[in-house]
Amino acid sequence: MTSPSENFKDHFGGGFGVADETPEAYVEACEEALEMLADDDDGSYHAFRDELAAHIRDSSYPPHRVADSQWITDEWLRNIWYDAFGPEPPPGDPYPVPAEDWGRRRRTPYMMYAVNRRPELSSPGAPAWLKARGLTFDDVNAGVGVSLTGQFASARPAPEGWLERLHDLTARGLREEQPGER
Amino acid sequence: MTQQPAPPPDRGALRAAIEGLLRTCVDLERQADGAATDARKRVRRIAETVAAVRLPRHVLDVPALAQQVDGLGRHLDADLRGRLASARQPYVTEIHALLALLAPWHGLAALPPLGPAAPGAALTDHFPTGFAQDYVIDLLGSVDASVALTPQAADQVPVAREDASDAVPILVGDQLHEDHRQMGVDMLQDGASHAVQRHGPHIAPETQLARLLWLKDPSGDEPWRLLPNGGVESNHWCGPIAGGFTSAEAMAKPIDALLRWARVHAGGLNGLLTNNTKSKTKRISIYVSAESAGLVPGDANGYRGTATSSRAMTDDWLDAREHAMAHGAPPIYAVPYDPIAEGKEPGAFFQFKRVGASSWSLVTCFPVGERNLNCKRMEDLT
Numbered sequence: 246m247t248s249p250s251e252n253f254k255d256h257f258g259g260g261f262g263v264a265d266e267t268p269e270a271y272v273e274a275c276e277e278a279l280e281m282l283a284d285d286d287d288g289s290y291h292a293f294r295d296e297l298a299a300h301i302r303d304s305s306y307p308p309h310r311v312a313d314s315q316w317i318t319d320e321w322l323r324n325i326w327y328d329a330f331g332p333e334p335p336p337g338d339p340y341p342v343p344a345e346d347w348g349r350r351r352r353t354p355y356m357m358y359a360v361n362r363r364p365e366l367s368s369p370g371a372p373a374w375l376k377a378r379g380l381t382f383d384d385v386n387a388g389v390g391v392s393l394t395g396q397f398a399s400a401r402p403a404p405e406g407w408l409e410r411l412h413d414l415t416a417r418g419l420r421e422e423q424p425g426e427r
Numbered sequence: 428m429t430q431q432p433a434p435p436p437d438r439g440a441l442r443a444a445i446e447g448l449l450r451t452c453v454d455l456e457r458q459a460d461g462a463a464t465d466a467r468k469r470v471r472r473i474a475e476t477v478a479a480v481r482l483p484r485h486v487l488d489v490p491a492l493a494q495q496v497d498g499l500g501r502h503l504d505a506d507l508r509g510r511l512a513s514a515r516q517p518y519v520t521e522i523h524a525l526l527a528l529l530a531p532w533h534g535l536a537a538l539p540p541l542g543p544a545a546p547g548a549a550l551t552d553h554f555p556t557g558f559a560q561d562y563v564i565d566l567l568g569s570v571d572a573s574v575a576l577t578p579q580a581a582d583q584v585p586v587a588r589e590d591a592s593d594a595v596p597i598l599v600g601d602q603l604h605e606d607h608r609q610m611g612v613d614m615l616q617d618g619a620s621h622a623v624q625r626h627g628p629h630i631a632p633e634t635q636l637a638r639l640l641w642l643k644d645p646s647g648d649e650p651w652r653l654l655p656n657g658g659v660e661s662n663h664w665c666g667p668i669a670g671g672f673t674s675a676e677a678m679a680k681p682i683d684a685l686l687r688w689a690r691v692h693a694g695g696l697n698g699l700l701t702n703n704t705k706s707k708t709k710r711i712s713i714y715v716s717a718e719s720a721g722l723v724p725g726d727a728n729g730y731r732g733t734a735t736s737s738r739a740m741t742d743d744w745l746d747a748r749e750h751a752m753a754h755g756a757p758p759i760y761a762v763p764y765d766p767i768a769e770g771k772e773p774g775a776f777f778q779f780k781r782v783g784a785s786s787w788s789l790v791t792c793f794p795v796g797e798r799n800l801n802c803k804r805m806e807d808l809t
Contacts, residue, residue, distance in 0.1 A: 402536035
């Protein structure tokens with residue numbers, strides 16, 4: 246996959262890609278993802294989902310700022326994928342997140358904004374969102390303060406051979422080279 | 428019985444500890460430069476700050492470090508400058524160790540070790556180049572301008588007055604072209620919009636600061652309260668920046684630009700938004716550049732989180748805020764921010780939500796320093 250398409254930006258810019266600016270829109274976008282898939286006359290939402298998977302597979306979504314690495318950008322996209330579509334990794338993900346990490350070792354933007362300590366202080370959609378992912382409020386909130394598990398929460402360093410992989414994907418025309426990759 | 432693995436530190440606690448220790452270091456060095464009449468008091472305050480850092484003992488021995496700082500205060504009558512390098516060393520070592528623990532969240536497996544620093548070296552020169560040094564430079568760059576609030580101080584910060592808020596749409600409307608004046612006023616008065624409630628010119632800077640650091644809703648509508656454990660609970664949400672327009676004139680600028688564009692190119696706003704979205708799209712985000720809007724430095728103010736120049740650093744800061752919300756300490760910091768003056772690509776962010784097949788409501792409108800690449804540029808809409 247090369248640069249994001251206009252269709253991708255249409256859907257991504259409505260919420261998933263603007264969490265810093267409007268957390269509410271991000272949360273709404275996550276909660277309405279299934280409905281969007283079910284009610285997709287023109288197929289544009291399925292095309293968006295397929296393209297998100299392709300960007301994760303090919304590291305082809307460009308980092309927003311020069312200080313952002315491609316690895317961190319891809320990890321951010323994996324969090325968005327989970328927040329929208331659940332624990333099944335995107336097709337072709339070369340570094341899938343273990344399903345049991347989500348909500349326990351790994352926190353996502355939805356968990357930070359929409360899942361508060363008490364359901365009354367959380368998004369009205371949070372109970373259904375958690376249930377669909379087999380999580381509880383307590384699971385997610387255990388990650389605030391000191392995690393109870395023996396591993397880092399949400400931290401995955403870039404794997405061995407990562408830069409070589411990027412060079413290969415660039416050489417195959419699947420992505421644009423980003424600053425600092427040589 | 429097998430021993431449980433030691434719990435790992437929380438990301439937000441790590442970030443807050445690094446920032447707190449670094450600030451302690453800076454404070455120490457300033458005392459070394461003289462004017463240390465109240466030095467003992469200051470050092471005690473620093474020791475208290477360090478003591479508020481919550482990390483497992485194996486990660487950072489906070490009580491020992493706090494005692495070390497306190498001990499320093501007892502000897503301040505002596506010449507601290509002469510002992511600065513050795514006074515600094517424990518902090519540098521701890522900060523480096525904490526940065527190494529934070530590094531995996533930045534995609535890095537390991538940090539280069541601390542090398543020997545030349546006598547008289549700047550604080551930043553103690554840290555290896557790359558991630559550790561860049562982070563320290565970013566944090567140090569914000570020390571002088573940065574501010575914090577205790578939860579108690581945030582509690583005292585007044586929310587915006589409702590009558591002042593109600594007056595804003597009319598005042599903004601006075602600045603709009605008459606052909607779309609009513610449209611602009613209706614947009615801002617719509618119940619779905621929080622442009623005025625969160626970014627209006629009637630909101631005091633300290634109210635924006637309380638919003639950013641402690642998630643206190645500027646309008647006072649959303650629940651917010653201090654918890655017995657010192658933390659805060661809220662169901663208001665805010666990203667890493669809070670702020671707004673400094674006058675009704677400033678707020679009117681991007682609104683006037685967008686409504687004018689819509690009128691000329693699509694016969695009106697609803698037409699413009701409908702033409703540029705898929706039939707099922709629920710929201711659209713638009714960027715209007717400062718140039719197109721006529722926004723100039725001074726038209727916007729507010730605060731942004733300290734050292735948030737990358738995605739991962741921003742997430743560190745957001746986690747530190749969540750940690751502070753849960754525990755009430757250690758403090759997190761913000762710097763005053765005029766996005767129009769300081770941003771690389773200043774402008775205004777708009778978001779609209781669909782309320783009918785071809786009708787839309789404003790969600791929000793506020794000044795930004797960077798264009799989010801996922802927004803539509805006004806000029807690309809027809």
